[in-house]
Amino acid sequence: MSSGLSPRFCANAPSLPNPDQAPALPDQTEEYRRGIFINCPFDDAYKPIRDALIFTAFACGLKPRCALEYDNSVQTRLDKIVDLIGACRWGIHDLSRVRPVKRADPPHFNMPFELGLFFGAHRFGDEQQKFKSCLVLVHDTKKFQQACSNLNGQDPVAHASDPKAAVEAVRNWLQGELRRTGLDKTQKPLRTGDAIFADYRAFRDKLPDACRRLGGIENKLTFVDYCDLVSNWLA
Amino acid sequence: MRSQRTEKPTKQSDLERLYMPDFSGPIQPAPTGCRNTKPEDVKRVIAEILRERTVVAQS
Numbered sequence: 001m002s003s004g005l006s007p008r009f010c011a012n013a014p015s016l017p018n019p020d021q022a023p024a025l026p027d028q029t030e031e032y033r034r035g036i037f038i039n040c041p042f043d044d045a046y047k048p049i050r051d052a053l054i055f056t057a058f059a060c061g062l063k064p065r066c067a068l069e070y071d072n073s074v075q076t077r078l079d080k081i082v083d084l085i086g087a088c089r090w091g092i093h094d095l096s097r098v099r100p101v102k103r104a105d106p107p108h109f110n111m112p113f114e115l116g117l118f119f120g121a122h123r124f125g126d127e128q129q130k131f132k133s134c135l136v137l138v139h140d141t142k143k144f145q146q147a148c149s150n151l152n153g154q155d156p157v158a159h160a161s162d163p164k165a166a167v168e169a170v171r172n173w174l175q176g177e178l179r180r181t182g183l184d185k186t187q188k189p190l191r192t193g194d195a196i197f198a199d200y201r202a203f204r205d206k207l208p209d210a211c212r213r214l215g216g217i218e219n220k221l222t223f224v225d226y227c228d229l230v231s232n233w234l235a
Numbered sequence: 236m237r238s239q240r241t242e243k244p245t246k247q248s249d250l251e252r253l254y255m256p257d258f259s260g261p262i263q264p265a266p267t268g269c270r271n272t273k274p275e276d277v278k279r280v281i282a283e284i285l286r287e288r289t290v291v292a293q294s
Contacts, residue, residue, distance in 0.1 A: 033256040034263050061256060063263035070268030089254065131254040174258065181252050188259030206284050213280045220271045227265035228274060232281035234262045 032128065035088035036062040039114045041097045051226065052163035053092055055200045056170040058230045060190050062090060068223035081114055086125075091118045091134035092170060095144065096159065112148070135173040137166065167200060168193030203233050 036057045040050050057064045065084050072080065085091070093115040099107050115136065122132040136156040138144040145152050157173070159165040171193045178184040191199075210229060211218035217225065265274075 030256070033254060058262055061258040061260050061262065063266065065266055068269070069266045089256075128254075131251055177255070178258060181248065181255055183252060183255055183258075187257060190258060202288075206288070210277075210280050210284055213283070214272050214276055217271050222269045222271055224265055224268045224270040225272045225277070228270070228272065228277045229281060231262050231265050232278050233285070 031063070032087060033089050034061065034063045035065050036090035036092060037085050037088040037114075037118065037134075038064050038066045038092055039111055039118070040092070040094040041108070041111070042068065043101070046094075046097060048163050049094065049096075049159065049161065049166050051204075052166050052197075052200055053094070053170060054223075054227060055203065055230050056167045056196055057092070058227070058234050059196045059199065060171060060174045062174075064227060066223050069227075070224075082117060085114070085118050085121055086129070089132055090174075091115075091132065092137065093118065093134055094137040094159075094166075095148075095156070096137055096139035096161065098147075133177055135170060137169060163200075164193070164197045167197045171196055199234075203230065 038050070038053060038057070040046065040053065042050075054064045065088050067077070067081055067084060070080075075083075093111060095111050095115065098109065098111055101108075115134070118132065118134055121129045122134075125132075136151065136154055138156040138158050139160060141156055141158045144156055144158075157169040159169055171190055175184070175190050178187060178190070207229070208218060211221060221229075
């Protein structure tokens with residue numbers, strides 16, 4: 001198939017008015033359409049939010065991608081991040097912790113920088129990149145608007161470090177995208193935020209047991225290990 | 236002229252819908268990369284836990 005679209009996707013896709021006149025589709029793989037770039041802190045204190053975001057992305061049918069998923073010393077860290085952003089149609093950018101860990105330290109600017117790369121890909125990228133969509137999460141919207149007035153009008157969503165609020169923010173954003181494109185009428189609706197969070201809590205309750213059965217790896221659980229556990233739980 | 240103005244957004248929205256995934260489709264597999272587990276072990280362990288959970292719920 002010249003467009004590179006899977007037969008399953010084509011069967012569900014709306015027909016274009018005139019395929020001969022429609023813009024040529026770039027190489028759009030299912031991998032890209034489902035890819036969601038997770039741009040968030042990696043420290044342990046943030047883990048409850050990060051784990052909830054990853055769970056929700058899977059629960060909504062997407063595939064989380066993150067700089068933690070592989071190491072390649074040949075590639076620079078920035079190249080890896082650029083590749084991941086280019087490979088994902090979706091993005092979650094959590095700027096809630098753009099602040100110094102200790103008072104004397106400088107704030108961490110990685111997350112806003114990666115958000116800028118995502119915006120740049122959307123603004124200046126090829127046809128495929130122009131259909132990007134992202135959710136910006138913050139701790140407190142008023143304080144954030146004072147700190148980054150360039151993003152006023154982007155409607156960041158506050159989660160106040162509450163995993164349930166983060167789950168609802170992601171789920172509601174994706175449901176809004178379905179509604180905006182009219183696909184809410186043809187696709188099965190997403191589960192509610194409450195239902196996804198209840199499932200997440202059940203999963204968290206069983207996670208220590210799963211890690212024990214896997215050889216006591218709770219402290220060695222990588223991003224990919226965690227994703228594998230979540231995707232098997234939800235399958 | 237008027238028809239051209241209305242035609243373009245229609246094509247754009249049709250194209251945008253083509254770029255959307257089927258959210259209600261199957262759960263995606265984990266990405267490949269750094270891991271401390273074997274995929275077959277994870278699958279087995281989660282299946283065991285879900286089976287035990289179902290048994291407890293039914294009893």
